[in-house]
Amino acid sequence: MDKLAHRKAKCLVQVLDGQGNPLKNTRISMKQKNHEFLFGCGAFDFLEYTADTGGMPKDFLQDRIDKWLALYNYGTIPFYWGGFEPEEGKPRTESRMRAAQFLKEKGVAVKGHPLCWHSVCADWLMKYDNETILKKQLERIHRDVTQFKGTVDMWDVINEVVIMPVFDKYDNAITRICKETGRVKLIKETFLAARESNPNAKLLLNDFNTSMSYEILIDGCLQAGVPIDVIGIQSHQHQGYWGKEKLQEVLDRFSHFGLPIHFTENTLVSGDLIPAHIQDLNDFKADEWPSTPEGEERQMKQTEEMYRILFENPHVEAITGWDFTDGAWLGAPSGVLRKDNTVKPVYNRLLELIKGEWWTNAELLTDEEGRTCAEGFKGSYILESNGRYAAMTLSANVKEQQIVMV
Numbered sequence: 001m002d003k004l005a006h007r008k009a010k011c012l013v014q015v016l017d018g019q020g021n022p023l024k025n026t027r028i029s030m031k032q033k034n035h036e037f038l039f040g041c042g043a044f045d046f047l048e049y050t051a052d053t054g055g056m057p058k059d060f061l062q063d064r065i066d067k068w069l070a071l072y073n074y075g076t077i078p079f080y081w082g083g084f085e086p087e088e089g090k091p092r093t094e095s096r097m098r099a100a101q102f103l104k105e106k107g108v109a110v111k112g113h114p115l116c117w118h119s120v121c122a123d124w125l126m127k128y129d130n131e132t133i134l135k136k137q138l139e140r141i142h143r144d145v146t147q148f149k150g151t152v153d154m155w156d157v158i159n160e161v162v163i164m165p166v167f168d169k170y171d172n173a174i175t176r177i178c179k180e181t182g183r184v185k186l187i188k189e190t191f192l193a194a195r196e197s198n199p200n201a202k203l204l205l206n207d208f209n210t211s212m213s214y215e216i217l218i219d220g221c222l223q224a225g226v227p228i229d230v231i232g233i234q235s236h237q238h239q240g241y242w243g244k245e246k247l248q249e250v251l252d253r254f255s256h257f258g259l260p261i262h263f264t265e266n267t268l269v270s271g272d273l274i275p276a277h278i279q280d281l282n283d284f285k286a287d288e289w290p291s292t293p294e295g296e297e298r299q300m301k302q303t304e305e306m307y308r309i310l311f312e313n314p315h316v317e318a319i320t321g322w323d324f325t326d327g328a329w330l331g332a333p334s335g336v337l338r339k340d341n342t343v344k345p346v347y348n349r350l351l352e353l354i355k356g357e358w359w360t361n362a363e364l365l366t367d368e369e370g371r372t373c374a375e376g377f378k379g380s381y382i383l384e385s386n387g388r389y390a391a392m393t394l395s396a397n398v399k400e401q402q403i404v405m406v
Contacts, residue, residue: 022370
């Protein structure tokens with residue numbers, strides 16, 4: 001039994017020349033160009049790359065970007081309100097648009113993260129009353145989703161709502177309005193604003209809390225008519241790998257909603273683990289947090305096992321590694337590259353999976369009518385024969401197609 005049958009498609013293809021004549025008894029090379037499945041990573045470095053601000057040395061940054069693009073087809077760029085609009089009325093739209101457009105031109109799907117969150121919130125909201133805060137939050141969603149429509153068509157609409165109304169690390173505007181409106185009403189307001197602004201956008205509810213509380217919240221939202229397209233699950237594993245059993249248990253519990261699942265923020269460290277007694281990962285502080293050879297071996301093996309489990313599950317549509325390089329969030333050695341841009345074992349193993357084991361290159365032979373059967377992993381392809389080329393897509397809902405090679 002093929003555990004990845006749901007990731008593949010088969011299609012009867014008739015291949016024609018530029019004049020519409022069948023290419024009879026012709027050998028054709030079929031090479032995959034992209035996956036339908038979203039293999040992603042945080043794409044924050046693209047803000048600097050497309051801005052050319054002179055932060056990192058140009059060659060160093062180019063090397064990092066090239067390695068990112070060689071592995072991933074899906075990037076998350078930051079829209080944290082406090083960083084995106086530190087001064088009211090002056091959003092940093094251009095920097096995000098440059099990065100998003102560059103990624104899209106490279107065939108990379110882009111997600112904005114997030115539209116509403118109690119952390120990294122805009123401090124200037126605090127001068128307003130709750131009614132005005134909510135109004136400005138919805139206006140922000142309408143503005144940004146509308147402006148990025150066609151370039152960013154996927155959004156983490158609202159982030160970490162399970163904890164939002166009881167968050168007590170510091171006072172903030174979003175926790176204030178969540179306390180007043182309640183979780184479900186705030187989620188519904190934000191989702192409806194995003195849906196109205198871009199009816200075709202893919203909208204995620206995202207949380208690190210994988211307990212029954214998140215299930216209850218999702219159920220309440222669906223009962224209230226919230227247009228959730230995707231369930232987002234964070235898996236920051238700085239205190240240790242979840243393992244097969246927990247992964248499967250989480251998948252089983254959240255699959256019953258019948259919605260696609262994205263593992264939106266995944267981290268596995270290649271150094272010491274955060275001690276188990278620390279409840280909030282943000283409370284952990286380390287002067288240095290080095291990657292070690294044994295830790296890198298562990299990270300590689302655990303990442304491979306996790307990706308295999310998730311790729312085999314038909315409900316999962318995307319996996320996002322959160323840190324591309326070590327030293328990002330919390331300073332952790334959680335990237336697939338070290339700080340000096342050298343690749344870790346996990347990078348090479350993911351490349352072997354995504355562009356090797358889970359990648360299709362094949363040779364086809366047409367019959368007297370120019371027909372052949374194309375089969376492979378769902379995604380986009382280039383067909384080539386004797387200097388002629390054509391693009392082709394393999395997907396579940398296309399069983400037969402004509403391709404013109406020119």
